[in-house]
Amino acid sequence: MKKITLLFCLFCTIPLMSQSVGSVSKDAFAHTYSIVARDTITGEMAVGVQSHWFSVGSIVSWGKAGVGVVATQSFVNPAYGPEGLELMSQGVSxxxxLTQLIEKDEGRAFRQVAFLDAQGNVSGYTGENCVEAAEDLQGKNFSVQANMMLNDKVVPAMAEAFVRFSDYPLAERVVEALKAAQAAGGDIRGKQSAALVVVGSERTEKSWENKKIDLRVDDHETPIKELSRLLKVHRAYERMNKGDLAVEAGNMEKALLEYGTAEKMFPENLEMKFWKAVALANSGRIDEAKPIFKKIFKEDKNWKEMITRLPASGILTISEEELKEITE
Incomplete structure (x- = not known):
């Protein structure tokens, strides 16, 4: 590649994504560190990434349930995402x-890519022209990779953290790996965005079921810290969703357990307090529910109006007299 073209890539402020495997002259500039990984127990697969670049999750991380995950970075050719997943969906390891796509990529010297399939096979590639410190490292059911890092300790730190936190759920393990990368020095330019994607072990034709977790921090002073916070919120709302399903099934004890667990994770969240109180009321524990409702209504009167609308939908199953007691 001519030097002038490379300099254009390095300093262009509005990078364009290539739509096919080819020259790097129009490819997005996303130097970064990332991890692709699989949980051997659940079969879930994940991609975690952080970069000093806006909205890194929009181009680096790709995944499909029951198929695999992809991280494509450095001078990003996004075609590695959908094309790699398509090949793996056909049973290609x-x-x-990855080898097949690299071989036909004229810009492969500038690429850094990692593939992981549903069987736990991993493969990584770091082109010879990736900016140092640049490296990829594979382990059992994971690959870590980075370029333009402050030092050569970043990639080993990610691998060590992923192995060390083996008792954590996959998403939390991936976040710990990102934290370790940052602690080891991280991107030489600093921090800006991060993303986390988790897909399931079983294939699905329902696109809305493809991703179990899909979190992005597009622009933040401490993106990994924010990503960790969002993951905690996600876990709390998983509990809320389970509580909602329990309400639909008429299992108020189950609902109470799930809502209560969510509230403990975020005790300042009014909605979590509200639905816990609804579950208490539906379980005949009105006296326990009333002081909770009173505190909620004091902070936000809209919740008082909200509760009057629930009996018609069957979500609140108390008598009119009991409803009056709560709203007095």
Missing amino acids: AERA
């Missing part, structure tokens, strides 16, 4: 799929 991660290594063969």
